[in-house]
Amino acid sequence: MDYVIFDLEWNGCFSKKINAYINEIIEIGAVKLNEDLEFIGKFSCLVRPVICRNLSSSVRELTMLTYDEVSKRGVPFDYGYSKFRKFADGCIIMSWSMSDIETLVANLRFHKKLETIPFMKNYADLQQYCHDMLGLSGTNALGLQAAADLLAIDTEDIPHHRALGDSMITALCMKKLYHRAALETYVQKSSEREFYDRLFFHTYSIEEDSEFIDLEAVFFNCPECGARCNARGELKAKLKGFAAEYECPRCGNSFIGRVSYKRKYDSTVMTKKVIKQVHASGETE
Numbered sequence: 393m394d395y396v397i398f399d400l401e402w403n404g405c406f407s408k409k410i411n412a413y414i415n416e417i418i419e420i421g422a423v424k425l426n427e428d429l430e431f432i433g434k435f436s437c438l439v440r441p442v443i444c445r446n447l448s449s450s451v452r453e454l455t456m457l458t459y460d461e462v463s464k465r466g467v468p469f470d471y472g473y474s475k476f477r478k479f480a481d482g483c484i485i486m487s488w489s490m491s492d493i494e495t496l497v498a499n500l501r502f503h504k505k506l507e508t509i510p511f512m513k514n515y516a517d518l519q520q521y522c523h524d525m526l527g528l529s530g531t532n533a534l535g536l537q538a539a540a541d542l543l544a545i546d547t548e549d550i551p552h553h554r555a556l557g558d559s560m561i562t563a564l565c566m567k568k569l570y571h572r573a574a575l576e577t578y579v580q581k582s583s584e585r586e587f588y589d590r591l592f593f594h595t596y597s598i599e600e601d602s603e604f605i606d607l608e609a610v611f612f613n614c615p616e617c618g619a620r621c622n623a624r625g626e627l628k629a630k631l632k633g634f635a636a637e638y639e640c641p642r643c644g645n646s647f648i649g650r651v652s653y654k655r656k657y658d659s660t661v662m663t664k665k666v667i668k669q670v671h672a673s674g675e676t677e
């Protein structure tokens with residue numbers, strides 16, 4: 393199967409029609425690679441904006457495009473999308489982070505009342521792939537240019553922050569870090585509802601008791617001696633989490649334990665923190 397790596401440029405603005413902000417696509421770019429990672433095609437198309445009546449200064453500075461240029465040289469979104477669909481149909485679709493997918497769906501919803509990208513059956517997020525393959529820890533998003541620099545890819549002659557140029561840089565990063573079996577584990581079945589449920593799910597903090605947490609199972613280890621401590625009273629909703637006073641059964645040390653929860657699409661992440669330490673004598677440290 394061939395790979396299509398795409399990138400979008402967009403301009404954020406308010407739409408009266410949907411009474412919400414939307415990132416309106418102004419350019420679609422993509423490159424196609426075969427299984428031997430040879431470049432076998434490229435796609436580039438400016439899209440005429442119909443929601444926004446100007447480009448924000450940050451978009452103008454980043455892309456070097458003007459409203460005049462995208463209006464005059466751009467094609468209607470439906471036409472550009474249909475050309476892109478023909479270019480990418482049957483391929484594994486990839487992009488640098490999922491934000492291009494979110495933006496494409498938002499534009500398809502606006503123009504075509506679609507909630508999915510119908511032709512996209514397989515998708516991989518190359519930002520996540522490259523982040524992991526570079527052995528980077530933490531959750532900080534890896535910038536495309538930062539990745540190219542880490543991989544010693546010369547991007548001087550490639551137009552940055554333009555859809556085709558960024559697709560090309562993404563493809564070069566993928567080529568440098570290509571490991572077929574590893575990449576396959578990043579390819580998601582994007583024809584299924586769950587893909588979009590996950591995409592549009594936003595992490596939130598749990599601030600009241602719910603089915604996703606078990607406050608009775610919470611314990612703290614004494615910061616002084618390490619013994620397991622039980623709460624003096626119930627954990628109460630406090631400080632965007634839950635807090636209670638704890639006392640150490642071994643050394644008598646007492647402290648406030650705070651626990652907070654983040655709900656993700658299919659998991660709950662718990663963070664525990666000792667926020668205040670009170671000695672048995674009542675003095676505060």
Ligand SMILES: [Zn+2]
Pocket residue numbers: 614615616617618619640641642643644645
């Ligand atoms: Zn203790």
